Amino acid sequence: MEQLLARPEMQSAVIPFLVGLAVAASLRKITAGAWIWALFAAFLCSALLINGATLTPLTGTRKIILLALGACLLAGLAAPLLSAVYLQRQAATGVVILAMLWIFWAVIARRDPTSVAIFTGGALALILFTAWGLDRCREHESRLHAAGLGLMLGTGLCATLGSSALLGQLALALAAGCGGLFLAWVLLPGRSGGERVHGRPLAILPYLMPAATIGLAAVTFARLPWYALVPLAAIPLATSLLPFRSESRFLAALVGSLPGLIIAGATAFWVWHAGSSGASGY
Amino acid sequence: MKKSAILASVALLPLGTLQANDYTIDPTHTYVSFAINHLGFSTMRGKFDQQSGSLKYDPASKTAEVHIEIDAASIDTGFEKRDQHLRSPDFLNAVENPTITFKSTDATWNGDQVATVTGNLTILGVSKPVTLKVNAVNCGEHPFNKKQVCGFDAEGSIKRSDFGVNYGIPNIGEIMDLQIEVEAVRG
Numbered sequence: 442m443e444q445l446l447a448r449p450e451m452q453s454a455v456i457p458f459l460v461g462l463a464v465a466a467s468l469r470k471i472t473a474g475a476w477i478w479a480l481f482a483a484f485l486c487s488a489l490l491i492n493g494a495t496l497t498p499l500t501g502t503r504k505i506i507l508l509a510l511g512a513c514l515l516a517g518l519a520a521p522l523l524s525a526v527y528l529q530r531q532a533a534t535g536v537v538i539l540a541m542l543w544i545f546w547a548v549i550a551r552r553d554p555t556s557v558a559i560f561t562g563g564a565l566a567l568i569l570f571t572a573w574g575l576d577r578c579r580e581h582e583s584r585l586h587a588a589g590l591g592l593m594l595g596t597g598l599c600a601t602l603g604s605s606a607l608l609g610q611l612a613l614a615l616a617a618g619c620g621g622l623f624l625a626w627v628l629l630p631g632r633s634g635g636e637r638v639h640g641r642p643l644a645i646l647p648y649l650m651p652a653a654t655i656g657l658a659a660v661t662f663a664r665l666p667w668y669a670l671v672p673l674a675a676i677p678l679a680t681s682l683l684p685f686r687s688e689s690r691f692l693a694a695l696v697g698s699l700p701g702l703i704i705a706g707a708t709a710f711w712v713w714h715a716g717s718s719g720a721s722g723y
Numbered sequence: 724m725k726k727s728a729i730l731a732s733v734a735l736l737p738l739g740t741l742q743a744n745d746y747t748i749d750p751t752h753t754y755v756s757f758a759i760n761h762l763g764f765s766t767m768r769g770k771f772d773q774q775s776g777s778l779k780y781d782p783a784s785k786t787a788e789v790h791i792e793i794d795a796a797s798i799d800t801g802f803e804k805r806d807q808h809l810r811s812p813d814f815l816n817a818v819e820n821p822t823i824t825f826k827s828t829d830a831t832w833n834g835d836q837v838a839t840v841t842g843n844l845t846i847l848g849v850s851k852p853v854t855l856k857v858n859a860v861n862c863g864e865h866p867f868n869k870k871q872v873c874g875f876d877a878e879g880s881i882k883r884s885d886f887g888v889n890y891g892i893p894n895i896g897e898i899m900d901l902q903i904e905v906e907a908v909r910g
């Protein structure tokens with residue numbers, strides 16, 4: 442059993458998918474925020490398998506794990522309570538920016554002012570662009586999950602190709618969890634009034650936080666080229682612009698996911714072709 | 724004049740004696756290497772290419788202190804893609820924690836030969852006590868530059884999980900064997 446659970450495909454695909462599906466299916470009639478708890482549970486299971494239960498030393502990767510879980514908690518608990526939309530919007534991006542400082546401060550402090558300016562400016566631009574795209578997807582739950590799926594899948598593939606299988610696994614686990622909850626959304630009716638959760642700005646946090654932190658960590662701590670993050674950041678925008686609407690949940694999920702999956706795959710191929718591949722099979 | 728010269732020499736003598744056993748590690752003749760089990764198939768070996776530090780060694784006063792700083796990003800296993808992976812957050816996280824250090828705290832002696840050196844090894848910011856068995860110590864005058872040189876071979880092993888380097892356990896071994904060869908030059 443231990444050998445089975447140590448396999449990366451179990452840790453980052455099968456288990457988070459099943460957990461995401463099970464939790465979303467179980468909670469969909471109880472709470473409109475079922476998808477947030479599904480993502481939380483899926484990622485928690487994967488993080489425990491990949492990283493173990495220890496948080497020491499508190500490396501950048503462990504901070505990312507804590508922040509991803511914290512983002513789900515914040516979105517799940519605060520989004521229904523905080524009615525002021527503008528406050529939620531500022532809180533969502535503000536929390537991610539603070540997270541960046543927490544993760545990368547030790548690295549920033551060692552760099553010269555020009556490097557710091559470039560790094561922080563670039564990170565801020567990517568965070569705001571991604572947040573804007575995800576914000577546009579809030580209109581409908583399926584768009585938000587479609588964008589999240591593509592974003593996490595692309596981030597995971599690129600991080601792995603950037604020589605960090607660990608960061609890649611964490612992002613892919615979120616993609617798998619998203620896949621599970623998305624399937625539950627397709628197959629099962631949920632509690633009405635869901636727009637009070639996915640319609641609130643804080644709802645973008647469970648996707649924005651890990652995408653931003655893992656992506657930037659893969660660039661800073663591993664060898665992912667920075668330009669790979671640009672098309673990934675555009676996935677939510679591309680998903681929101683798709684001129685397709687359907688009453689069928691299956692079609693909405695399938696077609697809605699296409700832009701994200703195509704961009705994710707193309708970016709990963711680009712990174713692989715550019716020679717940044719690593720962390721596999723040696 | 725003669726009296727003041729003698730007094731000056733005596734005044735300088737203690738300072739000279741204090742520095743007599745201080746050595747600087749010669750990075751071009753120092754090798755910090757390791758071995759670890761790979762997927763149960765074979766032993767993978769690697770080394771670090773950049774290190775620096777100091778050594779204090781005096782058998783007469785039973786003094787043996789060593790301080791080594793290793794550049795984590797200089798890891799070399801003979802395959803660049805794997806080295807990139809080892810530098811990543813999966814293992815050494817060399818960008819966030821660029822330096823691995825070993826600072827000795829104690830030494831045991833076997834007659835006039837140092838037998839073990841115990842010190843704090845710091846990886847990923849985590850410090851744990853590690854004891855190295857010293858297999859050989861040789862000191863003498865370098866045949867070419869005439870400087871006093873001391874060299875020693877030491878070995879030990881660690882559990883990488885003690886330092887938070889958990890990725891890949893048990894597929895990639897948890898126990899890491901260390902082999903360290905040091906040359907240090909006095910003056």
